[in-house]
Amino acid sequence: MRFAFMCRERPGASHHRVAVVGAGPAGLSATGYLVCRGFEVDVYEKLPIPGGMMTFAIPRHRIPLDSVMEGVEELRDKFGVKFFTSTKVVCGERRDEGDDLAASSADLLKLVEDYDAVLIATGTWRSRxxxxxxxxxxxxxxxxxxxxxxxxxxxxxxxxxxxxxxxxxxxxxxxxxxxxxxxxxxxxxxxxxxxxxxxxxxxxxxxxxxxxxxxxxxxxxxxxxxxxxxxxxxxxxxxxxxxxxxxxxxxxxxxxxxxxxxxxxxxxxxxxxxAIGEIPTPPIASECGGLGKYVGRDGRILADRSLRVSGTNVFAAGDVVTGPSRIGQAVRQGLQAAREVDRALSLKVLVAR
Ligand SMILES: Cc1cc2nc3c(=O)[nH]c(=O)nc-3n(C[C@H](O)[C@H](O)[C@H](O)COP(=O)(O)OP(=O)(O)OC[C@H]3O[C@@H](n4cnc5c(N)ncnc54)[C@H](O)[C@@H]3O)c2cc1C
Known part of the structure; x- marks a missing residue:
């Protein structure tokens, strides 16, 4: 499963750094797009192995683990993506399923400060x-x-x-x-x-x-x-x-x-x-600075049409935006959000010039 399917190798560096939170199909496809546009991408993932539901929930006969891992290894080895696994990104207090596998945490607001853009793709890790x-x-x-x-x-x-x-x-x-x-x-x-x-x-x-x-x-x-x-x-x-x-x-x-x-x-x-459904799990609790108001009552991140959290450098994609869907839709959203990050950061360079 290739996530960086738009290029064979990384083009010249763009000097922009993006943090992707969540290494499921949405986060990985966004990462693939961004590295092909020359961005430096760090991926933060609470579980010890990337892949999201594809690695930790869907039966192997439907999605073989090797195929997911090949795509992840390509991102890491060929495109220089750094994976911070077992690292839960948080802002405020919240517990979701799988959290016991996270060994450390990272502060979302610090990522927002340290990176040019943050793309949240944390899926639906709480059950009804x-x-x-x-x-x-x-x-x-x-x-x-x-x-x-x-x-x-x-x-x-x-x-x-x-x-x-x-x-x-x-x-x-x-x-x-x-x-x-x-x-x-x-x-x-x-x-x-x-x-x-x-x-x-x-x-x-x-x-x-x-x-x-x-x-x-x-x-x-x-x-x-x-x-x-x-x-x-x-x-x-x-x-x-x-x-x-x-x-x-x-x-x-x-x-x-x-x-x-x-x-x-x-x-x-x-x-x-x-098995009556899963609920979106953004890394944002209600007490998370100005971001708390962008989480709906059903847990979904309320991003605008360009999958951006209005007025911030935070973008969101996948099931954490749509609610439970399918891999194909999560991939499409990841690609769309990555295009929007690309557009926003390219504009920033133009304005700075
Ligand atoms: C049991 C089951 C079976 C399914 N079978 C199919 C199928 O056969 N075909 C199909 O098309 N779809 C299937 N789906 C749906 C599909 O898995 C999802 O639509 C898809 O995985 C969503 O992708 P995503 O990237 O948005 O989220 P996810 O795949 O959930 O990935 C989100 C990632 O974010 C990480 N994360 C969460 N919170 C944090 C945090 N705070 N900090 C850091 N990392 C975090 C998670 O550990 C996870 O790795 C199935 C879903 C389930 C639950």
Whole structure:
């Protein structure tokens, strides 16, 4: 996977320095663009290995690790990009998933001062909670937590305590749910239920992916929403669901699931995986100088049309701007934000002359 696909080697240096925060597809594609324009780029990444979700969440059969690493090595070895890994960039106090793998931190406001531009591409590293009784039991985890745990063990980064459960219930219908269900099977689960509140036609992962999992042996349960987790001595023993029927379209345009009274049923499980979505995680808490006001209520960075945080040298791209999307969209945004950085800094040189 080449991130610096616009050139074969770095052109003459431009004297501009850019800090990229987050080494997922958005941050890496932006870095590739900027080095091809001669910029000096430092990448700050909280996890020990670059690649974002491609390295730490998406199953290997979909995105091979070698291909991501080839692109990263090219940026480092051929284009002189410095990767400050295991370094969480922060401004104000906040905790997100994967933070325990960061060994040090860097102050966002200091980066803003030290670099000509800062490009934030920190993705969606916090999971939505089920918000039902019992969801704090220790064997109720998010899909991101589950997949991150398996990937970090495979990469020699410890844990792996979520491996080996025999009966797993996964709640959700998106790619995270598909991946959690499939990885459960691959890791020896004998019974995997995938429960979604609408039908296969509305599943965000797409009908093809759901049917593929059914063929692999996953039990697909549609039109059911979780009501509570069955907990004994702090440990989840299963989940209670209520059957749904579809009503009129809601604000998303999809038919609204409507509960059917008295239709509750239980599925027993040793592990409950909640895969109902991830939330944007900017490195900015509300108390972060003037930047706090540019974070929306849903956590997204409120950048303008040129992906710039208005009136600053801070730019943003990828899922931290759009909310959860796909690799292709994150790459496109990374490239767009990099073009805007290029334009803004070139103008600065012209004005200075
Ligand atoms: C389980 C799962 C499966 C998916 N499967 C697919 C798929 O098959 N195909 C597809 O197209 N899309 C898939 N997606 C979506 C895709 O992974 C994302 O849309 C894409 O990775 C977003 O890219 P990004 O660069 O914006 O963010 P990310 O890939 O999340 O990268 C952000 C990076 O920033 C780092 N970071 C976060 N906060 C900080 C901080 N404060 N300081 C420093 N670094 C920080 C993170 O560690 C991470 O490396 C999947 C998503 C999930 C969760």
């Amino acid at each position: 909670r089920l918000g039902i009784p019992g969801d704090d039991a220790k064997n109720v985890v998010s899909a991101l937590e589950f997949l991150l745990d398996l990937h970090r063990e495979e990469l020699g980064l410890g844990s792996g305590h979520l491996r080996g459960f025999k009966r797993v219930v996964v709640i959700g219908g998106g790619l995270s749910a598909i991946d959690a269900a499939e990885e459960s099977l691959l890791n020896g689960a004998s019974e995997v239920h995938l429960v979604y509140r609408r039908t296969i036609r509305e599943a965000p992962a797409g009908e093809y992916e759901v049917r593929r999992l059914i063929r692999l042996g996953v039990n697909w349960v549609e039109l059911a929403a979780p009501q509570s987790i069955v907990v004994e001595n702090g440990v989840a023993r299963g989940a209670v669901f209520q059957r749904m029927k579809l009503g009129e379209p809601d604000e998303t345009g999809r038919p609204r699931p409507i509960p059917i009274p008295g239709s509750e049923f239980e599925i027993e499980a040793d592990l409950v995986v909640s």
